[in-house]
Amino acid sequence: MHVLLLAETLPDAERLASAWRDAAPHSGTEARAVRVPGGHGASAGALSGSGALAAAPTHGTGGGGVLLAGAAIPVGRPDSVGAQDVGPAHPGPTAPGPAPSTLPRAEGAALAEAAATADVVVAYVTRLDGETLHRGVVVEAAAAAAPHAVPVVVITESSEVSRREWSTAGLSGVHEAVDGDIARVARTWTPGWAR
Numbered sequence: 001m002h003v004l005l006l007a008e009t010l011p012d013a014e015r016l017a018s019a020w021r022d023a024a025p026h027s028g029t030e031a032r033a034v035r036v037p038g039g040h041g042a043s044a045g046a047l048s049g050s051g052a053l054a055a056a057p058t059h060g061t062g063g064g065g066v067l068l069a070g071a072a073i074p075v076g077r078p079d080s081v082g083a084q085d086v087g088p089a090h091p092g093p094t095a096p097g098p099a100p101s102t103l104p105r106a107e108g109a110a111l112a113e114a115a116a117t118a119d120v121v122v123a124y125v126t127r128l129d130g131e132t133l134h135r136g137v138v139v140e141a142a143a144a145a146a147p148h149a150v151p152v153v154v155i156t157e158s159s160e161v162s163r164r165e166w167s168t169a170g171l172s173g174v175h176e177a178v179d180g181d182i183a184r185v186a187r188t189w190t191p192g193w194a195r
Contacts, residue, residue: 001027001190004118006034006141008125016124016155016182023183024190030114034123034137036102098142098170099134108144115144120189121152128156133169142170155185 003020007013013031020029101108115121123141125132132138138154145152151172159166159174166174175185 001120002118003027003029003190004114004121005029005031006121006123006137007031008035008137009033012124016122019182020122020186020190023186027186027190030118032111032114034103034111034140036136036140098146099139101140101143102135103140108140111140111144112147115141115150116148118145118150121145121150122155122185122189123152124155126156127158127160128154128166128174129160130165133161133165138169138171146170151189153185153189155182 001024003017003024005013005017005020007016010031010033013033017029017031020027101111103111121141121144123138125136125138128138138152141154142152152170153173153175154166154171155175155177157176157178159176161174163174173189175181175188177185
């Protein structure tokens with residue numbers, strides 16, 4: 001059993017890996033820091049601390065639309081769209097799933113390669129909300145794991161998103177846990193022989 005543990009800072013990832021190994025000593029762990037480009041250097045916080053990511057820029061719909069689960073869904077066909085805008089070059093809306101990675105190509109490829117060898121990818125954020133669900137380490141974990149069908153689990157101290165929101169983002173589980181509770185999460189996602 002190989003577990004890839006990701007956090008915005010390496011000390012957070014290493015603390016998470018240590019707690020995971022304590023609960024499941026026969027599992028292999030790999031801790032990595034994932035720093036998202038364009039971040040303002042704000043840390044997600046320590047496992048027992050607090051913090052938040054800087055606000056992501058907002059994007060308008062450029063016309064009428066319906067706000068559904070945080071996403072603006074355009075209604076009707078814009079006047080500027082014609083026959084030239086239909087076909088493979090403009091496939092239309094995408095299916096639910098992880099957002100695309102914003103890491104530089106080499107870093108994204110290295111993370112995807114690490115996820116391919118993992119049995120589960122675990123991402124840590126202090127608070128899981130609409131912003132951290134769509135930007136940062138959670139998105140990078142889901143984007144790296146999705147092509148390999150590896151489950152992604154988020155450990156957070158506080159979750160403000162619904163099961164529907166996080167499952168649509170490509171996550172297999174979200175656990176509110178602090179220090180001692182990490183063992184419970186590890187036992188949940190580790191087979192009996194690895195404990």
